[in-house]
Amino acid sequence: MRTLAALGLAATLTLAACGGNDAAAPQKKSELSLYNDKGAWSKYFDGMGALSKQQISLSMKPVGYTDSAQYQAFIKASFRTDVKPDLFTWQTGGMLEEIVKQKQVADTTAVWQEAIKAGDLPQDLAPYYTVGGKQYCVPLNVAYWGMFYNMPVFEKHGVKPPTTWEELIKAADTLKKAGVTPFYHTSVLFSFVWFEQLMAGMDPDLYDRLSTGKAKYTDPGVVAVMDKWKELIDAGYFVNAGDKTDPADLLKTGKTAMVSFGTFFNTSMTTRSMAPGKDYGFFVIPNVNTSLPKTSVIFESGPLCALDKAADPEASMKYLKWWTSAGAQEKWASSRGDVSANPKVTVKDEALNSITKDAGSGKYRLVNRYFEATPPPILSAALDGFGKFVSDTSTTKEVLETIQKAADEYWSTHQ
Numbered sequence: 001m002r003t004l005a006a007l008g009l010a011a012t013l014t015l016a017a018c019g020g021n022d023a024a025a026p027q028k029k030s031e032l033s034l035y036n037d038k039g040a041w042s043k044y045f046d047g048m049g050a051l052s053k054q055q056i057s058l059s060m061k062p063v064g065y066t067d068s069a070q071y072q073a074f075i076k077a078s079f080r081t082d083v084k085p086d087l088f089t090w091q092t093g094g095m096l097e098e099i100v101k102q103k104q105v106a107d108t109t110a111v112w113q114e115a116i117k118a119g120d121l122p123q124d125l126a127p128y129y130t131v132g133g134k135q136y137c138v139p140l141n142v143a144y145w146g147m148f149y150n151m152p153v154f155e156k157h158g159v160k161p162p163t164t165w166e167e168l169i170k171a172a173d174t175l176k177k178a179g180v181t182p183f184y185h186t187s188v189l190f191s192f193v194w195f196e197q198l199m200a201g202m203d204p205d206l207y208d209r210l211s212t213g214k215a216k217y218t219d220p221g222v223v224a225v226m227d228k229w230k231e232l233i234d235a236g237y238f239v240n241a242g243d244k245t246d247p248a249d250l251l252k253t254g255k256t257a258m259v260s261f262g263t264f265f266n267t268s269m270t271t272r273s274m275a276p277g278k279d280y281g282f283f284v285i286p287n288v289n290t291s292l293p294k295t296s297v298i299f300e301s302g303p304l305c306a307l308d309k310a311a312d313p314e315a316s317m318k319y320l321k322w323w324t325s326a327g328a329q330e331k332w333a334s335s336r337g338d339v340s341a342n343p344k345v346t347v348k349d350e351a352l353n354s355i356t357k358d359a360g361s362g363k364y365r366l367v368n369r370y371f372e373a374t375p376p377p378i379l380s381a382a383l384d385g386f387g388k389f390v391s392d393t394s395t396t397k398e399v400l401e402t403i404q405k406a407a408d409e410y411w412s413t414h415q
Contacts, residue, residue: 034060034063035078037089039065049061052322055328056319085307086310087304087320089304090303092129092303092372097131108137109134109135112135120343121138121139128372140304142300142301143299145260148282149259149282152254153180180257181237181257183238184258185233194390196369200296202289207367213411226400233390248268248269252274266336281351299366324341324342326345329345330345333347337349
């Protein structure tokens with residue numbers, strides 16, 4: 001995010017070297033390009049492209065990026081050129097609202113209405129895709145955040161999946177005394193994970209107010225969250241925040257017993273030949289505040305979008321409609337070992353099926369992931385701030401004041 005200006009030039013140069021669609025020359029397409037920031041998922045996208053060709057006579061070719069900032073720069077640059085993706089992945093929240101207001105994204109209200117009526121999309125998901133009373137894009141994926149854990153490590157040290165915050169801390173103490181680092185965290189992109197989890201489990205109403213500018217990062221409740229986070233870090237429960245080792249490798253080797261991530265992390269386990277229910281498990285993280293009526297579960301959904309001025313609008317909409325169907329989602333979910341936005345779809349992993357059903361039944365309070373809930377300018381400051389904090393817990397006051405300064409600037413013109 002901080003290097004978008006520089007990346008914009010690179011993206012422009014890249015455009016000159018890539019083939020693309022001429023928006024001025026409408027054409028009927030038999031293959032669509034799907035630009036995405038999930039380069040590691042190329043084989044899964046390839047599988048979907050083959051299936052769509054078979055089922056709706058419309059294939060799809062993925063073009064994957066692995067650098068999020070570079071990807072965002074490319075997509076935004078493509079809006080101003082004749083080189084445009086047929087389909088592209090994005091984010092909900094402020095980032096989706098931004099490009100909708102620029103009139104770059106196709107209205108998918110009709111797709112949503114039909115899918116909800118057919119039972120292929122839940123009504124509860126629609127608000128995340130709604131801007132100005134209309135829906136845009138469809139769910140590429142959904143994810144519920146919880147704790148992945150190494151089952152053999154838990155069994156070796158007599159630790160069971162906790163159902164209360166007290167049990168979680170007791171488990172962390174047991175593991176730490178045995179020489180096993182309880183938790184993973186990082187100082188880079190996902191530096192927000194423990195902030196959002198602690199705040200959702202301590203005061204989810206404050207979390208919601210913070211995301212809409214109705215609370216300040218310097219408020220006592222936010223300071224209390226940072227104090228709790230500091231307590232956990234200072235207790236030695238986390239790996240070195242600067243460790244660049246993939247968290248999936250840390251979990252597999254048992255160097256870290258638990259990793260907080262979205263259900264999509266399941267793919268990282270299965271690609272490392274780890275078996276759910278044997279090598280690793282998953283549990284919902286208990287609330288810190290035991291008086292809350294429901295356990296808070298962090299939730300996210302990533303959009304799959306079509307351009308407002310697509311080269312072949314009919315083909316793009318046809319693909320998005322197909323994507324939400326059970327036939328497509330069975331393949332998409334099972335290939336990655338992850339959950340689906342389509343309620344009709346089940347996966348083999350019992351723990352993931354359980355959280356999907358429970359979340360859909362209203363058992364949990366779903367809390368929008370911080371990355372999507374927070375406006376981009378504030379998010380950028382927060383990611384930097386949290387990254388600094390996990391490396392030096394004495395910086396709480398400085399970090400919160402810096403984030404609030406960015407929040408004040410943003411909300412002064414967006415309320």
